Amino acid sequence: MxxxxxxxxxxxxxxxxxxxxxxxxxxxxxxxxxxxxxxxxxxxxxxxxxxxxxxxxxxxxxLPSLMGVGVEYISSAISFFERMRQNEAESEQLSVMFGLVSYLLTTDDFDKYLEISIKEGLPEELQGDPDTMRRIADVLAVLEERKKVYKQRKPSMVNLASATNLEQFMRSGFVGTFDLPEDVLNERRAAARHEVEHVITLLEEQPIGVQIGILVDSVPSTHFQIFRQSDRSTLCLSPYKLCHFPNVRLGVGMLTSAPEALDLHQQMVTELWGRALKGRRAADHLRKMIEDCK
Structure with a gap:
């Protein structure tokens, strides 16, 4: 390195x-x-x-982690998403493998329900805790800045998403806990369905620089993203979850520019992209999935 x-x-x-x-x-x-x-x-x-x-x-x-020598291990969601923001601000191309589509492609409503579900999923002893609320606000601020920078720069993106995870998202709804009233659950399921409908729009309109593939078979449980810049590439592995039952509190993220790690994950992206549904076929698959979930 x-x-x-x-x-x-x-x-x-x-x-x-x-x-x-x-x-x-x-x-x-x-x-x-x-x-x-x-x-x-x-x-x-x-x-x-x-x-x-x-x-x-x-x-x-x-000291090596602080200086980025070898592998960066990051146990704070705020620090981890800030490192993602920094890398995205200088990237020309992104390869994304998350359960759902990249957070960068979600709607503005996604951010609203993400905050709600994070807070309602907290353990009872942390509900309303000032320090916890501050850290959640900091995480959301960094995520919002990531989306803002992406919209300004528009690096090209190859995004792989799991049809199974999208279906689970719609069936459970955008929630952080199980014990919600039925009317609230219906609202959250509608919010999740709205996000999947947004993915369908992206698949059909095919915005410049955005390629989405929908995987209908097994997918890796690890979430990762590859940042490609003019002079270097970086891989991040994420333990965090930004959808139903979100997690922005616990986990250790990793960033590395090791050539072997980058090559192996790029090979995975290439293989999965070849098997993924794209364009109209992917949109039709998701549209049928929405009907089945109603």
Whole structure:
């Protein structure tokens, strides 16, 4: 893996800061620098090695992970989605394998129901907890920024989605818990159906740069995305779930630019894309699925 630029290290500093439990002022005070200096490092000014070591220790990550040497392991959803945002902001092409379509292609209503289902799925002791609410708001803000950047830049995208997962989504509805009144469940199922109808629209209209394949057989349980930039490619493996029974609290995400990992996952994308339904055939399959779920 090639040596990273100070700008890339700055990206990682920002992502880990956002995912930490400390404010900017607390981080600066604990490592003995000014808040302005911390922001300069995030923008690409190279920090001293001892400063990086202190930051890594404070964030509870290894120095190689902080510097992006080898594999980045990220246990915070905020940090993980921020790293995705940073990579998407510089990517020319994305290959996406998630259970549903990429979050970047979802409707604005998706964000509304995602927030509701995340909060209603919290354990009782975290319901209304200020720190938990703040972290959920931070996750949603990063996700919203990801979608905003995608709409501005429009990198090309190859997106593989599972027909089985889309059907499960429609049958359960956009929910975070099982014990909801029937009228609420009907509303959430309608919201899920609206998202699948949006996928049908994308399949039929085929927007420039967006290719969607619907898989009707078994699919990998691991969610991953490949970011292709002019000078490098990066693979991310995600433990998080953004649909019915969402999870943005627990898991360890991974990012790597290791050639073997990239090649193996690209081979998987190529193989699955060849088997996927596309265009009108995919749209007809989903339309029949909607009728069967009513």
């Amino acid at each position: 090639s040596e990273l630029s100070p700008k890339e290290i700055g990206h990682r500093l920002k992502a880990f800061r956002l995912g930490s439990k400390y404010s900017t002022e607390e981080i600066a005070a604990k490592i003995g620098i000014s808040r302005a200096a911390l922001y300069r490092y995030e923008k690409g000014d190279p920090p001293k090695l001892e400063t990086l070591e202190a930051i890594a220790e404070l964030f509870g990550v290894s």
